[in-house]
Amino acid sequence: MTSTTSIFSPVEADLQLLTENLKNLVGARHPILYAAADHLFGAGGKRIRPAIVLLLSRATMPNQEITPRHRRLAEITEMIHTASLVHDDVVDESELRRGVPTVHKRFGNRVAVLAGDFLFAQSSWYLASLDNLEVVKLLSEVIMDMAAGEIQQGMNRFDTSLSLEAYLEKSYYKTASLIANSAKSVGILSDLSAEASASLYQYGRQIGLAFQIVDDIFDFTGTTSALGKPAGSDLKSGILTAPVLFALEEVPYLETLIEREFAQEGDLDQALALIANSSGIDRSRALAADLAKQAVAHLEVLTPSPEHQALIDLADYALSRLY
Template sequence: MISVTSLFMPVDNDLRLLTANLKKLIGTRHPILEAAAEHLFSAGGKKIRPAIVLLVARATMLDQDITPRHRRLAEITEMIHTASLVHDDIVDEAQLRRNVPTVNSLFDNRIAVLAGDFLFAQSSWYLANLDNLEVVKLLSEVIRDFAEGEILQGINRFDTSLSLEAYLDKSYYKTASLIANSAKSACLLSGTSQTIADNIYSYGRNLGLAFQIVDDILDFTGSTEVLGKPAGSDLISGNLTAPVIYALEEKPLLSVLIEGEFSEKGDLETALELVRESKGIERAKTLALEHANQAVKYLEGLKSSESFQALQELPDYVVSRIY
């Protein structure tokens, strides 16, 4: 299996620089926020989103070096992503993320909400300073999409009539929007044609959907150690994902257990068993694969380079996590 470290070799130095810069960008005016940021940016994580921005930047600049604005865009992307995780963990009342205590479990909810808000505000400020209205519009949309995805997830808790389309919409808002719009923004900063920028957006959109579907499959097949959070945690919180939506078509009892919000002892274990017995996980794998294959097609038109190669292999890496 390809490792993410070898995939990101073309932007290895860029990512090292990014990690050092992120802590500086938060500033030192607020000791608690600084402690929260230090904790967040040190908590591992593969930095996949900024890596995609940097790979797109290098694949579209080719003979020239990437600009400070490309680097800042990658930093903004990671800040927006991190802010969304902080808010996500509060809503889910999560205690662990990447096997590390969450900001809300370390500092309490009030500080965590403010830390997430601060990161969104700080990223917006740096975004405005890129002085590129088109990029500002694209990434402002991402911040709005996060909120919309979170609201949709909240409204649809334990709703067994949730359609696959509604699930994919929510997955776009919560995951794919940032990947698609930040990758497109990198093209705009490189001055590519509109066609290439639009294709890279579609690449990011499909890659992001594949990524989210794979994450949702791992919630049933991965261990707590690998996931960095308890297995089955989506289902516990009533968040119905692709494997469950498919499983509901063949397991009527699953519907009863979900609508009862697992009120009886053993309900959750039975529900997890029903999902694993069904064709839900296999069908979700097929769906992830379709989006991964679709993503690669949108790279046509880019010239061959190490970064292009990495972008081509990334959808394979995303899907390989479930095999």
């Protein structure tokens, strides 16, 4: 399987610089924050979001160097993403992230909440320094979307009446909004037309949703070591994702198990078996594949380049993780 390391080779040096900058930007104020930043930004994340920003930046600025504002946008994107992960892990009481202890597990809830707050505040400060009101509005909306998505997810736990449309909306808020709006922001900073910037937004939206659905499939097909958290943990928490929603259409008894919140011994294992034996996972794969195909179609506004090809390859990579 192709790795993100090879896909991101056109921006490898940019990503190394970004990682060092992030540690310095976040950690300069306080030793505990520096330790948290080093823990977060050294935890082996794939850097997919800033890589997309950097690839789009280079693809939209052919034959010239990207600007400091493009680089800062990539850093802001990763800051916002990481802040949301820190807060999500506190809310979900997760002990592992990317196979290592979460910030709240290592430093305590108080430091984790404050570290997340600091990252959001720091990202807002650097966002203002971009001196582009349209980009400020787009990325500020992302932070609101993330909060709205987290609230929706909390309100819909164990709700078997959840529609696929509502699931996709929540997935957009929690995951795809950041990729979509940062992609559109690249277009704005590169002085593209409104139509071309809108196409970059759609690329980000569709590939963000595809990645989320693939991650949701992994909750049923992955191992604990590969996931960095126990398999089936989303379902156990009452988070109903695409494989579950599709399976519910075929297996009515699954509704009973979910609505009693797996209260009886063996309920969760039975539910996992029912989902595995349904077409829920296959239909989720097909949905992710369709979204990835739509994402690639929106890249036609870009001229061919190694960065353009990497963005296409990223859509293939999202799906190849399933096999």
